Amino acid sequence: MSCPNTSTHSHPPAFLLVGIPELQEAQFWITFPFCIMYVIAVLGNVIVLFIIYIEPSLHEPMYLFLAMLAVTDLVLSTSTLPKMLNIFWLGSREIRFHACLTQMFFVHAFSSVESGVLMAMALDRYVAICCPLRYSSILSVPVIVTIESLVLACGVLLVSPFSLLVSRLPFCQHCLISHSVVKLVCGDVRVSVIYGLFVAFMVVGID
Template sequence: MSDSNTTKFANPSTFILLGIPGLEAAYVWLSIPFCAIYAIALFGNFIILFIVKFEPSLHEPMYYFLCMLAIIDLVLSTSTLPKMLSIFWFNSREIDFRACLTQLYFLHCFAVMESGIFMAMALDRYVAICHPLRHSIILRNPVVAKISLAVILRGSIIILPYPFLVRRLQYCRTNIIPHTHCEHIYMVKLACGDISISNYYGLFVQFCGKWVDMIFIAMSYFEILRAIFKLPTKDAWLKTFGTCGSHLCAILAFYIPSFFSSFTQRFGQNLPLHFQVLIANVYLLIPRMLNPIIYGVRTRQIRQRLLRFFVCGSKI
């Protein structure tokens, strides 16, 4: 440990990541599912990028957004899993202060971007169902590019104060983070003095980065349901709503663990620490693995292209 736990220091040279406190004896066993999740996330998201790139029929707004989602998932999983596995396997717990700030920024920045992509996908589904004849006119490639740029800029800018707010704090208690990665709220809890600015800004990020997106997604699906119920037959209802199935599953896989993790971090003081850390890791890792599976299984074009790839590969 490079810095004393009792000496007052404004910018410690290193932090110590404990991993999952209380479950140290099970690290080898825990590493097996985490490593499998990481491998599936990498393979699945690269497959999605490969299929969309080489399948001309998938060069549409929904699949462009899906490619962005795959890239975001790759960054999120890679920013946390390797360090977590190094803790589990090699007890490599030290992390440089600047590396910790970088991990914190990428982690929260790309999480906000992912929420924005789900909102963009909801917009695409709204236009496709409520204004089908104008879909190609409304969501032209330049418009999709502008939406994507807005999602990237919002995530980059809204999280930019996080590293500076953390850096200005004084850590006079300890530099030990009881977590597998550099989470904003866990770092703030280590600081001395007034942390109200960081706490309030964290709530602001939660509202602007997720709650606003959820409101727009809910509004989109309200209009989608209104349009679906105007269709003449039940078969038409099911067929039209089925085009939203993969998007809805991915939304649930992202937002439910996200809000549960945020709730336990802020109000779950009576919950065991290892449970809070495990929930935070479930939020980070499981959606990254599930997204390519959900879209691969439920999207007919991707499923057919994947089957053709394996069938042709088996004949070679």
């Protein structure tokens, strides 16, 4: 398959995804376990969200955080697995440049959100154990909504500049992706690398 035409100082209209190197023959069968896991993940998280929604007694901080964790898991799995199944089963290896950036944004942003939600769940358990008599007053529903909003905003705001930085980088003629889009860049990627490390430190270190 030929690579779409592009100039040295612009991004290509699309990338070609290699798949799993040296396992092209087995990719069709390898995909079945991933498909089963995806279906289980979607069904499991949808059931969790539905039960929490219909059961008033579960409208408590711990279960609201669990609901957000379920939503995060749905977004993360849906942003990657359908395209992977498309590649392995239908042979559709092309991904548009902006679709690639969008996928990258959702993967990194909601990985950050997931870390924040786990931190919030740990805070919830800390308050429940150390301040049981004041638990309801400290972690009221408005406070939970505020925490979840901040976690979501933090993930989006931290990752958005990285996506913008990558979108402005010059790409070479080669557009086959085996691992990372940044490896196809012709220009200086130091700013993107430094910012990526900064985001990783903020997410893992601070959380």
